[in-house]
Amino acid sequence: MALTPLEVEAIMLSLRVAGWAVLVSLPLGIAVAWLLARYRFPGHSIVNGLVHLPLVLPPVVVGFVLLLLLGRQGPLGAWLDDWFGITLAFTWQGAAVASAVVSFPLMVRAIRLSIEGMDQRLETAARTLGAPPVWVFLSISLPLMAPGVLTGTILAFARCLGEFGATITFVSNIPGETRTLPLALYTYTQVPGGLDGAFRLMVIAIVIAFAALVASELLARALRRRLEG
Amino acid sequence: MLTVDARLSRGEFALDAAFSAETAGVIALFGASGAGKTTLVDAIAGLVRPHEGRIALGDRVLFDSGAGIDLRPERRRIGYVFQDGRLFPHLSVRGNLLYGRRFAPRERRFATLERIADLLGLEAMLTRRPGTLSGGERQRVALGRALMAQPDMLLMDEPLAALDVPRKAQVIDYIERLRDEMGVPIVFVSHAVDEVARLAGTVVVMAQGRVAAAGPAADVMARLDLDPLAGIEAAGAVLEATVESHDAAYGLTLLAVPGGTLRVPRLGLEPGRRLRVRVRARDVSLATAEPRETSVLNVFRGRVVEIGPRRGASVDVAVDIGARLTARITARSADALALAPGRAVYALVKSVAVDPASLVQAEQDDI
Structure with a gap:
């Protein structure tokens, strides 16, 4: 079965949105996970709570908050527009932001677990060999937490591909701009005679999700082999 | 000359240790478990900060609470061989060996990969991962890794403790070769008399966080009055x-x-x-x-x-x-x-x- 141009468009858009969302939130996710795992500071629980909030809030609420903050009239949105000419509302970049926020807790949790499971004494050993802290992080900590980073990235990517509520609330359902695969599927179900199209998208979604899982499993296995020798 | 004067307390444990020793050959820190040997070498390495004191190697002051000097571990140029090896699992043996090299000033580099690999018998395992090495091989790589950082001094915290008897004998041979051929002063922590007797030229006996005796090995080891203090039968x-x-x-x-x-x-x-x-x-x-x-x-x-x-x-x-x-x-x-x-x-x-x-x-x- 050949894909129709509309399907290709939805798939490519979904991959682009999820890809950018994960790419941009990854450094921040590592930083926040590191902060939560390694430091005890006043407000630790508050930061932890804020990070996890999107996990328990209805996505529609997240989308609405984003609309209020980042919409063209919103305080942050207006500032971004004035200073950088960046518009997030009703653009695919906005869809990426919505996905990133919703998937962020999953990413942070997985990375934090791997940081907490890491043998800190290896970092100490690296410092006695003359390595400054930044180099220790890049050459020892980061490779050792790579399996957790990978898991977090895949989880977040999958969550982004499935993102619906926050996206439709924040950036609406604009063909070619914000109509990702789940939104396209939803749209099909809302029009008469759209069930065939919806069915095809469902199959595509399952194939993509499954491929991502298999790829991550293979990667994780390769990483573990590297670590264990 | 290594000069150490370190005081700190942690809960029940108090360290109040001072000694100075010529840095030719091996200085053994000798004593029963819990005597404060590891805390003391950690202080020399900069991994533990004494409340007060002064630590100097030759004319390089590493720590001086009075003068507000506290060099970070990576600035001390003190190699550390840990009891458990602590090799980097994601790097090959070669990667582990070369890890500290780039941080050493070019003009001070005395240890090359070829020389260290030859000295410690590592040539055949350079491409292997630490996970595939035996305990004795791991400690040899750890020795080589510490040396490749071109340190001014090497600390060894019971590097043989996790090994069985035949491997112990093998690794101690290599430590002996390092002592004789590399000219890097070594501080060797141990509670095993035979290791100390075999390696050390200078012995510092520790008991309950204090230095009970320090001096040339032959003199210190012959002092049978130290046995109860060290908690060990000396000879x-x-x-x-x-x-x-x-x-x-x-x-x-x-x-x-x-x-x-x-x-x-x-x-x-x-x-x-x-x-x-x-x-x-x-x-x-x-x-x-x-x-x-x-x-x-x-x-x-x-x-x-x-x-x-x-x-x-x-x-x-x-x-x-x-x-x-x-x-x-x-x-x-x-x-x-x-x-x-x-x-x-x-x-x-x-x-x-x-x-x-x-x-x-x-x-x-x-x-």
């Missing part, structure tokens, strides 16, 4: 033994040790039980002909490995009976018997001399 050997059987009629227990059977006063242990027996050097005598009609039950055939330096009237003679046994005999006897390395001898151990308190059950030992 002697440790044999790995297995309970073989009991001789009920005479109240004896037969222990299988390397080189034969050791009869000791009866022990309340099951046959098959493993333990270590410490045989004090002064309880071992030597004979060059097979002794007959002697009251001594334990006679082992062996060969002289090494004759220690003379201390007063006595010398310590190391004899290989399958394991190392040390005999403390008079220098006069040594000369009369013409003892020399390689000479076949019989080592006699009086059964009653083996003090039940010197038997350490392997499971309970912290080695």
Whole structure:
């Protein structure tokens, strides 16, 4: 079965949105996970709570908050527009932001677990060999937490591909701009005679999700082999 | 010259240690578990900060609470070989060895990969991962890795403690080669007398967080008054033994040790039980002909490995009976018997001399 141009468009858009969302939130996710795992500071629980909030809030609420903050009239949105000419509302970049926020807790949790499971004494050993802290992080900590980073990235990517509520609330359902695969599927179900199209998208979604899982499993296995020798 | 003066307290434990030592060869930090040896080397490495004190290596001040100096570990140029090796699991042996090289000033580089690999016998394993190495190989790589950072001094915190006896012997050979060929001063932490006796030129004895004695190895080790302080019998050997059987009629227990059977006063242990027996050097005598009609039950055939330096009237003679046994005999006897390395001898151990308190059950030992 050949894909129709509309399907290709939805798939490519979904991959682009999820890809950018994960790419941009990854450094921040590592930083926040590191902060939560390694430091005890006043407000630790508050930061932890804020990070996890999107996990328990209805996505529609997240989308609405984003609309209020980042919409063209919103305080942050207006500032971004004035200073950088960046518009997030009703653009695919906005869809990426919505996905990133919703998937962020999953990413942070997985990375934090791997940081907490890491043998800190290896970092100490690296410092006695003359390595400054930044180099220790890049050459020892980061490779050792790579399996957790990978898991977090895949989880977040999958969550982004499935993102619906926050996206439709924040950036609406604009063909070619914000109509990702789940939104396209939803749209099909809302029009008469759209069930065939919806069915095809469902199959595509399952194939993509499954491929991502298999790829991550293979990667994780390769990483573990590297670590264990 | 290494000058250390460090005071700190952590809960029940208080460290108040000061010594200075020439940095030629090996300085042994010797003492029972909990004496503060590791805390002290951690302070030298910069991993633990003393509340007050001063630590200097030659004219380089590493720590001085009065002057507000506290170099970070990566600035101290002090190599550290940990008890557990701590190799980087994601790097090959070569990657581990080369890790610290880039941080060493170019003009100070004395250790090259070729030289270190050759010295420690690592050539064949350069491409392997730490996960595939045996315990002894791992410690050799850890030694090489610390040296490749071109340190001014090397700290070793019980680097042999996690190894079994044959591997211990192998790694200690390599440490000896490092000592003799690299010219890097070594601080060697240990609670094993034989290791200290073999490696160290200077011994610092620690007990309860304080320095109980410090000085040239021969002088310090000969001070038998330090035994209770160090919690260890200073001169002697440790044999790995297995309970073989009991001789009920005479109240004896037969222990299988390397080189034969050791009869000791009866022990309340099951046959098959493993333990270590410490045989004090002064309880071992030597004979060059097979002794007959002697009251001594334990006679082992062996060969002289090494004759220690003379201390007063006595010398310590190391004899290989399958394991190392040390005999403390008079220098006069040594000369009369013409003892020399390689000479076949019989080592006699009086059964009653083996003090039940010197038997350490392997499971309970912290080695």
